[in-house]
Amino acid sequence: MYRKFVSSLAILAALTIASAANNYQVNLYQATVVNGITFKAGECKLELKDNQVVLKQGKNTAESVVKVENGSNKFNSTTVGYTNGNHIQEIRLGGTSTKLLFDESVSAAAAGR
Numbered sequence: 001m002y003r004k005f006v007s008s009l010a011i012l013a014a015l016t017i018a019s020a021a022n023n024y025q026v027n028l029y030q031a032t033v034v035n036g037i038t039f040k041a042g043e044c045k046l047e048l049k050d051n052q053v054v055l056k057q058g059k060n061t062a063e064s065v066v067k068v069e070n071g072s073n074k075f076n077s078t079t080v081g082y083t084n085g086n087h088i089q090e091i092r093l094g095g096t097s098t099k100l101l102f103d104e105s106v107s108a109a110a111a112g113r
Contacts, residue, residue: 022047022048023045023047025044027043027080029041030086032086032087035062035064036062038060039055040057044057048100053102068098068100068101073097074097089101089102
């Protein structure tokens with residue numbers, strides 16, 4: 001009985017880890033547009049799961065498809081790169097070697113499905 005219980009807990013823990021998304025805090029230093037949603041300058045939450053990013057700030061939420069690249073060196077801090085003035089081009093996640101590349105045309109097509 002005890003062995004079966006421990007085994008069930010191990011399976012549950014493995015499923016939880018496998019489905020867990022990575023959560024980060026990102027500081028936007030200017031008004032930012034993601035998939036038509038405008039975020040104010042300041043902190044927002046970023047959730048990364050596979051190649052999907054969800055940004056949340058107050059009541060604003062936007063999803064975007066991203067290309068995830070992992071380099072060999074960790075980034076010292078989180079940085080946000082912009083294109084077209086106020087659209088995110090990339091986010092480099094501090095403390096990791098992960099770079100998220102945004103493609104607004106891909107994101108818009110995915111949102112329309």
